[in-house]
Amino acid sequence: MDKSNGYENHATTFIRCRSKGINGVGAPSVRHWARSLPANATVLDIGCGIGDPISKALVDEGLNVYGIDASPSMVEIFRQNFPSSPVACEAVENSSFFNRQFDAIIAWGLMFLLPEETQEVVIQKMANSLSAGGKLLFTASSQKMKWNDAITGIESISLGAEKYKALLVASGLSLIEEFEDEGENHYYHAVKL
Template identity: 75%
Template sequence: MDKSNGYEAHAATFIRCRSKGIDGVGATSVRQWATALPPNAVVLDAGCGMGLPVTRALLDAGATVYGVDASPSMVRAFRQNFPDIPVACEPAEDSSFFNRQFDAIIAWGLLFLLPEKKQDVLIRKMADALVTGGKLLFTAPSREMKWEDAITEIESVSLGAEKYKQLLTESGLSLVEEFEDEGENHYYHAVRL
C-alpha cells in the first residue's frame, strides 16, 4: 500500500515542479509566517517533500527544522538538499515526531491529500505536539470540495473552512487568520491555547 498518497510514483514530477528553490509558490507566505516564530524555534515540516521551498524558508528564518514525508524518493531528495536535518520517511499522521513538542508545525499541501478521518487525526496530533503558544500553519481550500490531484490523479478532499475551524477549536487551537498566496493556496494559521 502506498502511504504517500500516490506521490512516490510521481516523485520525479513533483520534484521538478517544486524545485524552484527559495522562490517557489508559498515561499513568501511561509517566510512571513516564520518571522513571528520565537528565536531558534523548533519546527516540524509535515509533508516536507524535498524541502524546497518550505524547509528552506524556515531555515532562513533561523528555525531548527524536522521533516516527515511518506515518499522514500522525496525523503532521499530532502536528505540531499539538507543532509544535517532530521527527516523521517513515514506518513505524517503516524509520525514518531509527534512524541516530542514543537514551537511550530507546518503542513503545506498535505492535509487535503488525506481522507477526512486522517485529516482529523493529523490536526489533533499536530495540536498535541505544539507547546503552549505554538503555531500551526496548513493549507487547504476554504470550500468543501473533492477533486483529482493534478499530479497523482488521486482524490483530494477539502473539508471546508467551517469544518477546519471546528477541528482546530476541538483540538485546543485558536484560529489567528486565514489568507491566500500567489498560487491561490488557502492558509489556516492557528495557535495552541
C-alpha cells in the same frame, strides 16, 4: 497501501514541478509566518517533500526544521538538501515525531491529500505536539470540495473552512487568521492556547 498518496510513483514529476527555489509558490508566505516565531524555534514540516521551497524558507530564517514525508525518494533528497535536519520517512498519521513538542508545525499542500478521517487525526496530533503558544500553519481550500490531484490523479478532499475551524477549536487551538498566497493557496494559521 501507498502512504505517500501516489507521490512516490510520481516523485520525479513532483520534484520538477515544485522545485522552484525560494521564490517558489508559498515561500514568501511561509517566510512571513516564520518571522513570527521565536528565534531558533523548532518547526515540524509535515509532507516536507524535498524541502524546496518550504523547509528552505524556514531554515533560511534560522529555524530548526524536522521533516516528515512518506515518499522514500523525496526523503532521500531532503536529507541531501538539509543534512542537519532530522527527517522521517513515514506516513504523517503514524509519525514518531508527534511524540515530542514543537514550537511550530507546518503542513503545506498535504492535508487535502489525506482521507477525511486521517485529516481529523492529524490535526489533533499536530495540536498535541505543539508547545503552549505554539503555532500551526496549513493549507487547504476554504471550500468543501473534492477533486483529483493534478500530479497523481488521486482524489483530494478539502473539508472546508467551517469544518477546519471546528477541528482546530476541538483540538485546543485558536485560529489567528486565514489568508491566500500568490498561488491562491488558502492558509489556516492557529495557535495553541
